[in-house]
Amino acid sequence: MRLKIVLLGASAFASIAAPAFAQTAPAPRPVTAVNAGKPELGTFGFDTAGMDRSVAPGDNFDAFASGTWKKTNPIPADRSSYGMFTRLDDLSTERSRAILEEAARTPGTRIGDLYASFVDQAAVDAKGAAPLKPTLAAIDAAKTKPALAAEMGKLARIGVPTPFRLGVGQDDRNPETYIVSMGQGGLGLPDRDYYLKTDPKLVEARTAYAGYLTKLFALAGLPNGAARAQAVIAFETKLAQVQWTRIDSRDAVKTYNKWSAADFAQKAPGFDWAKYLAATGVNGQTQFLVAQPTAFTGSAAVIAATPLNVLQDYMKLRAINRFAPYLSQPFVDASFAFNSTQLQGTPQNRDRWKRGVALVNGQVGEDLGKIYVAKYFPPEAKAQADLLVKNVIAAMGDRIDALTWMAPETKVKARAKLAAFRAKIGYPDTWRDYSALKIDRNDLLGNVQRATAFEFQRDLNKLGKPLDREEWGMTPTTINAYANFGMNEIVFPAAILQPPFFDPNADPAVNYGGIGAVIGHEISHHFDDQGSQYDSTGKLTEWWTPKDVAQFKALTGQLVAQYDKYEPIPGLHVQGGLTLGENIGDLAGLTAAYGAYQKSLGGKPAPVIDGMTGDQRFYLGWAQVWRRNDREAALRQQLLTDPHSPAEQRANVVRNLDPWYAAYKPKPGEKLYLAPAERVRIW
Structure with missing residues (x-):
């Protein structure tokens, strides 16, 4: 499907005066403490004990700010990485557990029954593979390729991957309208590169994958698993060969391709599209967005050339893998051993109650979130976050006014887009209605399938209706944030608005460097x-002058080249083209947050605290957010598949910012030092 939402996670000031047409932004109001109490971390909101002052800031600012923390905070056995996001996730999970255990004491509550159905391991184990049998029998009953295409459509409704992903979103060129959006999919390994590259670690992953699929066949009671697994892997490899790269797949223009219902059979023959689309429930639609047209053509041809029994085995394995975490312990163990240990290096599964919390949050998260925010997100925190958002938006307006490379007429439009922003903070104003969803505390797999189908149908129900601008793409207990291009909105769930991101009792410099920069990032x-191609109404359109576009691409090209040089694992570099959007977000967001912080001082110097200036504390606030340790396997997967750069490179984006040089005095020859002409300045 098309990329509409970009997640958090994970240039210096121009000297020219603002042009005459620009309106002067109001001075930000100061962000003051809700309670005149002590900050949670350190004396001013930053954990100075976690610093490693033996490292020069100019060699590695991330290590300087967080080196001791990294050495003294090993990754827990049930994690592939550990940092500030996981620290808050642990807190959110603990709080959610208390809510769910209380709810589970009274049968009949949706969140309590769903949680109870998961944590009752004895009941789940007693059923063995039986809950899976109807799904596998339905695949076996599809005796022809058209019948299997129909079954694929049914399985897509309950979350089983097929070679074609399908959902509902805004039409990028007509953003007041919903449309069915489709994209390539269906691989069992994380990315096409895992099938096609010869890196020894990826070869190792492929070998382990064959063993895993063989194990799934055995657990499901299906014979000749090894040979059948190899046939499925050969099929998936052919799919991988025709799929687009992740870099091409994030291009908003390349991936905007409108097909009619009739186009599928003509442009991608070899697959029964009519039966597939009818089974998903979108057979009445006349227009579709297809993200990777050549991949659809190629995948349909691969399906046409593949024997029916291999396609059936492929769908069985996709179903078993999808539902293994909700079956008996042997399935859980097999899934964890491959998907978590092999691919991410995690040695130990999370406690069952933690996984139960994650399930509830993922399936009926707004039911849980409604109780969570009432307990843990006071109105004062929401008001403080709202003020920070307003201040950073104003600072971004100042950045636009000061640009030297953008035409005045484009600046007017950019300002209009900024003025049209909507910030959603904490939780939805209108909560999602799950009343039609049936949850049975004695039927875990059925609950998962019904909840997934409920959400799938909820999306389909949007078609032909007015745009729902109140919808949230994250639950309040999620430790993340996002920007939605089509809605022209930025969204910050309640659970991320806590230390180290935001502490109402912390020094404003740290809050601006933490949550302020996160706000600026979004x-x-x-x-x-990509987001810059959407106008103030959320429409994908050309609103820049050709000269603006050329100069912008020249600047972003410099950032791509800078990140391409980073080599977190020997022989494996950051993909500057894949991570470009996030790197721009970090660079520009930190710049805007710094401007907001400076304006909040009202022309007065910031106080010196613990021997540190305000600017020094601001950048430490940013670095503290990105404190993280990663297992090598998880880092490898991130480098191959994730549009976010690793945490160390995110912290070290400061090397492009002139005020950081003034604050920390890095010297030529130090590893992060860039001469002024080499520093990337975009927004």
């Missing part, structure tokens, strides 16, 4: 290489 996504 704002800046609307002006990154």
Whole structure:
């Protein structure tokens, strides 16, 4: 499907005066403490004990700010990485557990029954593979390829991957309208590169994958698993060969391709599209967005050339893998051993109650979130976050006014886009209605399938209706944030608005460097290489002058080249083209947050605290957010598949910012030092 939402996670000031047409932004109001109490971390909101002052800031600012923390905070056995996001996730999970255990004491509550159905391991184990049998029998009953295409459509409704992903979103060129959006999919390994590259670690992953699929066949009671697994892998490899790269797949223009219902059979023959689409429930639609047209053509041809029994085995394995975490312990163990240990390096599965919390949050998260925010997100915190958003938006307006490379007429439009922003903070104003969803505390797999189908149908029900601007793409207990291009909005769930991101009792410098830069990051996504192609109404359109576009691409090209040089694992580099949007978000967001912080001082110097200036504390606030340790396997997967750069490179984006040089005095020859002409300045 098309990329509409970009997640958090994970240039210096121009000297020219603002042009005459620009309106002067109001001075930000100060962000003050809700309670005159002590900050949670350190004396001013930053954990100075976690610093490693033996490292020069100019060699590695991430290590300087967080080196001791990294050495003294090993990754827990049930995690593939550990950092500030996981620290808050642990807190959110603990709080959610208390809510769910209380709810589970009274049968009949949706969140309590769903949680109870998961944590009752004895009941799940007693059923063995039986809950899976109807799904496998339905695949076996599809005795022809058209019948299997129909079954694929049914399985897609309950979350089983097929070679073609399908959902409902805004039409990028007509954003007041919903449309069915489709994209390539269906691989059992994380990315096409895992099938096609010869890196020894990827070869190792392929070998382990064959063993895993063989194990799934055995657990499901299906014979000749090894040979059948190899046939499925050969099929998936052919799919991988025709799929687009992740870099091409994030291009908003390349992936906007409108097909009619009749186009599928003509442009991608070899697959029964009519039966597939009818089974998903979208057979009445006349227009579709297809993200990777050549991949659809190629995948349909691969399906046409593949024997029916191999296609059936492929769908069986996709179903078993999808539902293994909700079956008996042997299935859980097999899934974890491959998907978590092999691919991410995690040695130990999370406690069952933690996985139960994650299930509830993922399936009926707004039911849980409604109780969570009532307990843990006071109105004062929401008001403080709202004020920070307003201040950073104003600072971004200042950045636009000061640009030297953008035409005045384009600046007017950019300002209009900024003025049209909507910030959603904490939780939805209108909660999702799950009343039609049946949850049975004695039927875990059925609950998962019904909840997934409920959400799938909820999306389909949007078609032909007015745009729902109140919908949220994250639950309140999620530790993340996002920007939605089509809605022209930025969204910050309640659970991320806590230390170290935001502490109402912390020094404002740290809050601006933490949550302020996160806010700036999400704002800046609307002006990154993809978001910048959407106008103030959320429409994908050309609103820049050709000269603006050329100069912007020259600047972003410099950032791509800078990140391409980073080599977190020997022989494996950051993909500057894949991570460009996030890197722009970090660079521009931190710049805007710094401007907001400076304006909040009202022309007065910031106080010196613990021997540190305000600017020094601001950048430490940013670095603290990105404290993280990664297992090598998880880092490898991130480098191959994730549009976010690793945490160390995110912290070290400061090397492009002139005020950081003034604050920390890095010297030529130090590893992060860039001469002024080499520093990337975009927004």
